[in-house]
Amino acid sequence: MADGEQKVSMIEHLGAGVVRAVGHYGRFARFQLDSLVASVAACFSPSTYSLIWNQMLAIGVRSVPVVAITGAFVGMVLAIQAYDQLAGLGIEEHLGVLINLSVVKELGPVLAAVMLAGRVGGALTAELGTMNVTEQILAVRSMGTDPIRYLVAPRLIACLFLTPFLIIYADFLGMIGGYLISVPYLGINGNAYWNFSAGGVELWDITIGIAKGFFFGAAIAGVSCYKGFHCREGAEGVGQACTEAFVGSFIIILGIDFVLVVIFKAIYATFWPLKLLL
Amino acid sequence: MNENNNKIIELKGLTKRFGKLAVLDDVSLSFEKGKTTVIIGPSGCGKTVLIKHIIVLLRPSEGEVYFHNQRIDDLSEKELGKVRTQMGFLFQGGALFDSMNVEENILFPVRQHSDIKDRDKLKELAKTKLAMVGLDGFQEYYPAKLSGGQKKRVALARAIALEPEVILYDEPTTGLDPIRSDIINELILKLQKELGITSIVVTHDMKSASKVGNRIIMLHKGKIEADGDADAIQNSSSQVVQRFIKGEISETDLNSMQVSFEDIKSSDKK
Numbered sequence: 001m002a003d004g005e006q007k008v009s010m011i012e013h014l015g016a017g018v019v020r021a022v023g024h025y026g027r028f029a030r031f032q033l034d035s036l037v038a039s040v041a042a043c044f045s046p047s048t049y050s051l052i053w054n055q056m057l058a059i060g061v062r063s064v065p066v067v068a069i070t071g072a073f074v075g076m077v078l079a080i081q082a083y084d085q086l087a088g089l090g091i092e093e094h095l096g097v098l099i100n101l102s103v104v105k106e107l108g109p110v111l112a113a114v115m116l117a118g119r120v121g122g123a124l125t126a127e128l129g130t131m132n133v134t135e136q137i138l139a140v141r142s143m144g145t146d147p148i149r150y151l152v153a154p155r156l157i158a159c160l161f162l163t164p165f166l167i168i169y170a171d172f173l174g175m176i177g178g179y180l181i182s183v184p185y186l187g188i189n190g191n192a193y194w195n196f197s198a199g200g201v202e203l204w205d206i207t208i209g210i211a212k213g214f215f216f217g218a219a220i221a222g223v224s225c226y227k228g229f230h231c232r233e234g235a236e237g238v239g240q241a242c243t244e245a246f247v248g249s250f251i252i253i254l255g256i257d258f259v260l261v262v263i264f265k266a267i268y269a270t271f272w273p274l275k276l277l278l
Numbered sequence: 279m280n281e282n283n284n285k286i287i288e289l290k291g292l293t294k295r296f297g298k299l300a301v302l303d304d305v306s307l308s309f310e311k312g313k314t315t316v317i318i319g320p321s322g323c324g325k326t327v328l329i330k331h332i333i334v335l336l337r338p339s340e341g342e343v344y345f346h347n348q349r350i351d352d353l354s355e356k357e358l359g360k361v362r363t364q365m366g367f368l369f370q371g372g373a374l375f376d377s378m379n380v381e382e383n384i385l386f387p388v389r390q391h392s393d394i395k396d397r398d399k400l401k402e403l404a405k406t407k408l409a410m411v412g413l414d415g416f417q418e419y420y421p422a423k424l425s426g427g428q429k430k431r432v433a434l435a436r437a438i439a440l441e442p443e444v445i446l447y448d449e450p451t452t453g454l455d456p457i458r459s460d461i462i463n464e465l466i467l468k469l470q471k472e473l474g475i476t477s478i479v480v481t482h483d484m485k486s487a488s489k490v491g492n493r494i495i496m497l498h499k500g501k502i503e504a505d506g507d508a509d510a511i512q513n514s515s516s517q518v519v520q521r522f523i524k525g526e527i528s529e530t531d532l533n534s535m536q537v538s539f540e541d542i543k544s545s546d547k548k
Contacts, residue, residue, distance in 0.1 A: 131375075139373035142333055143387040143440075144362035146355060150390075 031226050035152045039160075042153040051154040059120050059155065060162030064169055070115045071170030074107045075099055075177030083186050093192040095182050097200030103174035104201060104209045110257055112170035113216035116163060117249040121224040124155055125245040128228025129238040137229065152229075156221040163217030164210045171209060202275075208264045215256045223249040285347070286311040286444060286476050287332055292341035294327055301327045303500035304341070311443075314470050314477040316491035318484065318511075320522060324500045325480040326370070329446050332478065333365050334358055363391050366437030366445040370452060372429035374421040374436070381417040384408065384436045391440060407435040411465060427458035434465060438473070445469065447479040451486045459486060466490045484523055488512075496522065 042048040078099045086092045128151060131137050140147040183190045224245040231241030287309040294302040301324040309315050319325050330336040331343055334351055343351040350361050374383050381404045394400055401417075408414045411431040421429055430450060437445055447466065451459035463486050469475045470490075481487055487494050488508040496504040496511065496519050504511055504519045511519060521528055527535075 134371060134376075135369045135373040136375055138335055139367070139369055139375070141355075142335060142362060142365075142367040142369075143390065143436075144359035145387075145390045146359070 027230070028226055031148075031229065032222050034148050035156055035222065035225065038146065038149040038153040039156045042149060042157060048149075048154060051150070052157050055154045055158035056162055058123075059158045060166065063116060063119055063162075063166055066115055066119055067112045067166045067170045068173040070111050071103070071108055071173035072177035074111055074170075075103055075174035075179075076181045078102055078107070079178045079181035079186065083182070092186070092188055094196050094200075095186075095188060096178070096193040096197035099178035099182070100175055100197045100201045101205060103178065104171045104206045106209075106257075108170040108174050109167045109209045109212045109216065110253065112167050113163065113213070113220065113253045114250055116159075116166065116216070117220050117224075117246055117253060120159065121220045121245050121249050122242050124221065124224040125228040125231070125242045126238060128225060129231040129241045132229060132231055133233050133237060147229075152221075152225045155225055156218065159217040159221035160214055161217070163220070164213030167210055167213040171206070200275075204268065204272075208260070211264075212257065212260055215260065216253050219252040219256060220249045223252060284310050286345070287478070288344040288347075289328075289331070290342045290344070292328070292331060292343070293339050294324070294331065294336065295339045300339075301500055302331075302338075305497075305500070305502060306341075307495065307502070309444075309476065309478055310493075311476050312470070312474050313492040314466065314479060314490050316479045316481060316487040316494045317497055318481060318487050318494060318522065319497035319503075321482060323497045325482075325497055326448055328497065329367075329448055329478060329480045332444075332446055333362055333367055335367075363387070363440050364443050366434075366440070366442040368430065368433050368437050368445065368447045368450055370449045372421070372426075372433035374424075374429055374433055376421045378420075379417065380404075380408070380413070380419050380421070380424075380432050383421070383432060384439050387436065387440050403439070404435075407439055408432070410438065410468075411435045412461075425458075427454050427461065430454070430462060431465070434462075438469065438475075441473070442475070444476045444478065447477065447481075449481055450479060451481060451483045459483065460489075462486075463489045498522075 042052070079095060082095060082098050083092060086095055086098070128137070131151070137147045137151070140150055179193070182188045183193055227241040227245035227248065231237045285308045289305055289307045292302050292305040292307075293300060305328065317325050317328060327336060331338055331351070334343060334353070338351055341351075342349055345361055345364075350358065353361065374380075375386065378386065381401070384404045384407050385400050388394060388400065388403060394403070404417060405414055408416060411434050413428060413431055413435065416424070416428070416432070421432070424432065434445075434450075450462045450466070454462065466477055466479065467490055470477055477490070479487070479490060488511075491508060494504075494506065494508055494511045495502060496514075496516075498518050504514045504516055506514070512523065514520065517528075520526075
């Protein structure tokens with residue numbers, strides 16, 4: 001009898017867990033759908049433009065220094081790490097291809113996005129989470145305004161459109177950082193360095209790096225705003241929501257990156273032959 | 279017919295469950311136009327949940343909510359937007375937007391729902407609303423610089439910015455000293471007298487309830503325990519009501535405290 005009861009209780013727990021998980025993902029999907037609809041509507045409503053500008057300043061403009069520093073160090077580290085191996089083979093002049101290709105295709109976009117997940121995602125979740133626990137979001141609703149349209153849409157739009165621009169900054173500083181270490185410091189011939197880089201890095205490579213920015217920006221805003229809107233009460237609730245928002249957006253960024261790499265590679269392979277770099 | 283016209287809000291068989299816990303259990307109530315109705319009851323009895331249903335910030339598990347004889351609990355969020363502009367909600371902590379100053383807070387609903395674009399007109403409007411709560415001159419202050427009582431008064435100015443027909447007050451005097459509480463009470467009375475606003479006040483402050491309420495309803499364990507004017511409540515034969523008014527703990531609660539206290543003492547001896 002006791003054994004039977006235990007089994008029933010296990011099934012109950014399992015069932016409750018499944019119901020919770022489905023409910024959670026359902027809420028997440030619905031929130032994202034509502035945010036998408038509200039964002040599209042916001043693009044056509046001039047009254048929200050001032051809100052979007054404000055968010056663009058906070059999310060985009062103020063992130064330029066951290067993203068630029070991230071990019072610069074990525075370029076510099078790559079140059080130091082790869083130089084010895086290439087110099088051993090006598091092809092150190094190819095260092096430019098390696099650095100610039102890695103920066104524009106992968107490391108620039110992904111590391112810039114991770115930096116943004118920390119800086120912007122954390123701030124968004126903390127701000128909206130605090131608004132949530134102090135009933136400010138409820139106050140927006142009580143005054144007949146849709147909080148998703150007023151609070152989420154401007155943030156989502158700002159993140160979506162400015163992450164690609166921030167990636168351009170990260171790419172640019174990554175190239176400069178790589179150049180500074182390779183040419184003035186390691187003494188590689190500057191002309192050869194840039195010639196090999198120009199031959200190896202195509203517009204396609206830069207484009208896919210920047211295109212990833214749209215997806216990363218959407219992921220950061222989507223996850224962070226959701227976590228802020230659904231955080232538990234108290235300082236601990238807000239803190240936990242910030243952590244979950246960062247970890248969640250980080251994992252989603254890596255996942256999206258993998259999927260996009262597979263898709264972009266398939267598209268490239270369909271139209272162009274394989275490009276050998278060495 | 280006349281009775282119907284006087285009813286501005288009506289709740290029919292309102293039940294709200296969170297999981298298995300029924301916070302409101304088949305509550306039916308109607309609120310009269312131009313009158314102040316106070317809902318009293320101990321913490322956790324469902325008062326705030328009830329008031330949030332009136333403006334449909336929460337949806338009922340069962341039952342219906344009517345505003346001007348129109349059912350509103352089944353409307354979409356978008357449709358509710360219009361209904362909500364006819365009601366003002368004063369949150370317990372004020373819920374002022376801390377990224378905006380006092381003036382911007384008051385003008386928030388105005389900018390969202392009216393076509394007034396002229397800066398001077400908007401400034402004048404904010405000034406009038408602030409003067410009503412006695413805080414003209416605080417326009418540039420941020421909420422963090424205001425005291426608890428001032429925050430509630432600014433929140434009240436924001437709640438009346440769109441000239442609503444109904445104002446819902448969630449614990450307006452909680453956390454304030456007796457003098458600040460009385461300022462809020464006077465404001466509730468003033469808004470009723472000068473603007474003819476219908477007020478619904480949720481509180482556990484009996485003094486405030488008797489002062490502002492034309493009618494007092496006591497809620498206990500999700501049900502209506504008593505309903506009447508201040509005198510009727512004071513003279514109620516219900517034990518629950520009398521204990522609440524006098525602020526006395528019930529025998530059962532007292533016994534359970536005594537038992538757990540003796541448990542601790544006996545386990546200490548061991």
